[in-house]
Amino acid sequence: TAIFEALCDMYNSFDASIGVQLSLISRHANKEDFKSSITIAPQNDDFDSIRAEYTEMLRTQLERGNNGLIKTKFLTFTIEAKDIKSARARLARIETDTLNHFKVIGAAARVLDGKQRLEVLHGLFHPDGERFNFAWEWLPASGLSVKDFIAPSSFRFGDGRMFQMGGKFGAVSFLQIAAPELSDRMLADFMEAENGIVVNLHIQSIDHNEAIKTIKRKITDLDRMKIEEQKKAIRSGYDMDIIPSDLATYGGEAKNLLRDLQSRNERMFLLTLLVLNVADTKQKLDNDVFQAASIAQKYNCMLTRLDYRQEQGLMSSIPLGENLIHIQRGLTTSSTAIFVPFTVQELFQSGEALYYGLNALSNNMILCDRKRLKNPNGLILGTPGSGKSFSAKREITNAFLITADDIIICDPEAEYYPLVERLKGQVIKVSQNSTQYINPMDINLNYSEGDTPIALKSDFILSFCELIMGGKNGLEAVEKTLIDRAVISVYRSYLADPKPENMPVLGDLYNEIRKQPEKEAQRIASALELYVNGSLNLFNHRTNVDIHNRLVCFDIKELGTQLKKVGMLIIQDQVWNRVTLNRSEGKATRYYIDEFHLLLKEEQTAAYSVEIWKRFRKWGGIPTGIT
Known part of the structure; x- marks a missing residue:
């Protein structure tokens, strides 16, 4: 609920001059890169057989999950401006606001630079996870443009219901929202498909006053039609309360909508939701589209292929913020934000990351380096x-x-x-x-940062004596002073000449405490005796x-x-x-x-x-x- 409310706030903060595109991309990673991220390299020692076995176990787990798919979310926002200078200033402001909204949601968001944006586009045009090679300094020397580095080997848009891109077949469909209410699981179900899928939401805010005016006009129209019906009823001589049920329903709905906009912090948005499927064969593509359509069906919506608009559909499915498909549905803020893109938190680190199991929601591997948390x-x-x-x-x-x-x-x-x-x-x-x-008296003198080894050792020996002396109140102040004095004295010869044979044992501490004049010293010594000369003298050795x-x-x-x-x-x-x-x-x-x-x-x-x-x-x- 908190995430949903924060999303509502974020959408409300975009005014009508800002176009927003939310892209959810699920695509296959480069298989070699992926395998190498979990392979434990042999080191020619006695443990290589265990390394091989462990790697094999990780590979099995990798196949059980769908970690072959990398899921990324992009938010693209666009504005119109008279020149690039004024555009930059405004975009920077929107960027800061948006990052703050994501911070509130708890999603780590970062801004992409030019090369990273090209890499995203390259990934969409090469769904198999082919590597992206590019450097800005190559452009002047080669005379090529950035498009040459991201384009697939070919495009073919002849067929009305699908297109070809390199060796792949693809199809773009749009979502017809016919449901009376939407569920926040719909987007999650789309993204959990086993095959790569790209879902794009183009969201355009409508000026608040305009939206209210439009709805008021509609209510006026409905009222006019209602009066017409009533006149007709009187002329025909039947009860004027009998009017077509559609008019009554729509009138009620329109008034509810007006109330939401005027008093419930809701705004109006135009939404276009596009789904892009890419597969190796036509048959596989048809299956994938059918699978996506059945998810939409489950939520009372319809997924319809874009006939003869596949090229515009593909261009609207890449995160450039441009929507060429004007099949829009008006929704209020909360209906737009119900498409919550955050469903599961993944933890998949590289480097010295250890395997901790599978994520219960997404079935992906959890690899984590605790030192980096x-x-x-x-x-x-x-x-x-x-x-x-x-x-x-x-x-x-x-x-x-x-x-x-x-x-x-x-x-x-x-x-x-x-x-x-x-x-x-x-x-x-x-x-x-x-x-x-x-030997519990072992001490290490290599302490750094001003910690004195004796002080920490004394602290340990106090805990040790407290544990063996028992009693409800633990050690009294005098006894603590006695033990501390004895500890400092016992380590004197070792500090002067730190060699192993000078390391004191528990017996030395016992003797030192017995030498003390106070009567409490005898009580501590009596308690220690069992551990020095008695049957529990296990810890009185080097x-x-x-x-x-x-x-x-x-x-x-x-x-x-x-x-x-x-x-x-x-x-x-x-x-x-x-x-x-x-x-x-x-x-x-x-x-x-x-x-x-x-x-x-x-x-x-x-x-x-x-x-x-x-x-x-x-x-x-x-x-x-x-x-």
Whole structure:
């Protein structure tokens, strides 16, 4: 409704001196270009067989959709002016207004330059998607005009009901609007045809006062006819209220129309709607036209071929704003705007774009590079068993094959192991009986932009202590000060000489806290003891696995419930370390967290997750939660 109302406003803003043409062009793309946009090129490594398989899957999906068709919308407006200088000034004003209207609608519109306009015309005259080659500097040297670069090999307009253009057959039809009311689906149904189709609406506003005068004249005529009928009735001696039903109906309709124009912000427009079909054979053309006609029939309208006016029809179907077919239908603003050209939003980016599925409305592929969107953060949501983890694995594989990004997975269900093994990644099994260790005290000193690594580390260790000490109120102010003091002290020797053997472990922090004089220190130390000398001392070791592999998966399935939250918090800290390291190298880091709801249960891990979702983007991180 909002789009419809904004369209009404846009049409109302065009006065009678502006001609408007809305062109909706659906045509075949160049097949080679299209295939190459989804092909993952081999790189002569261990993963080429996966690349080939993935490309094959994308090709199958491409054939299932109708992505072979590129749909574009053009709005052309024309004015008459005495010279080009005054025309330019006025066109610039109209252009600014129109772009603002599109902004309100939420449609991204841009202005075409001369070469792009030629390319559009070339595309219409070469429906197979032949490439357009042209440069302005070729014109003087060759003595040719721009027409030579866009024209097809031949035109033939001998037949009354169709024409030939190059090796193709084409036909232009016009829409007879006989329906008492129109639907906003009609245009969408035309555009969803499997074959290329071009729909053009030529819209000409009528001066508002003129329109009102015309309707008042019609009402006067109808009234006069009514009086004539009444006189006739009296002369013949029957009841003067019996008048032909047509007169009564038309009189009522005309008065309604007058009321709309005078008090309902409606204006009058003359509309010509043309449909151009192009096909390889006559039979195919007849089928396509029949298919389009049946869509019109469904909405109580008729699609009629333009007999002996095919050439004028074709020239009126290219976006030059010229209408040579004067079969017009008067409509009010809302009846004109009901032909809403915006039905579906497509997302088909090039470059490092990953495959996300098919668009439910148009069946086209969704290819998207999250780094180029407003915000790269993601969530994969769905009911259990609906394929969340599978779509995450598909995205991970896709990202691994076509980007250079690092990928980290937090896997509470141990289900990513086969994929990570096949992609030669590192699976880190975090459990009480595992010999693979991660040190929560690991720190990365390569921070940029004034962030001090110690401050961020201290923040993490506070969350860590808060999580293991539990309690309703969390840490008291004194305890926070104590922990912060101990953290700064523990890292002193590593900061002075940053070599691996100087990296502190949890035990060092425990000893440092025990040295503090305050009585609260003993309480913190007692809580930490279980994780340092007790049965949960899994995190009191230096890191002994390759956490710098391009693909790292933390498998935390076997961590008990007590340790799972702590484990997830430590993994998030490892991810931060990795992100800061990659940031200085200008590399992106993708982080996938399965069973994301587990992190949101606890206040500390939830707060840490929020931090990631808010700040990751600036550091080149791309988080994805799966729940």
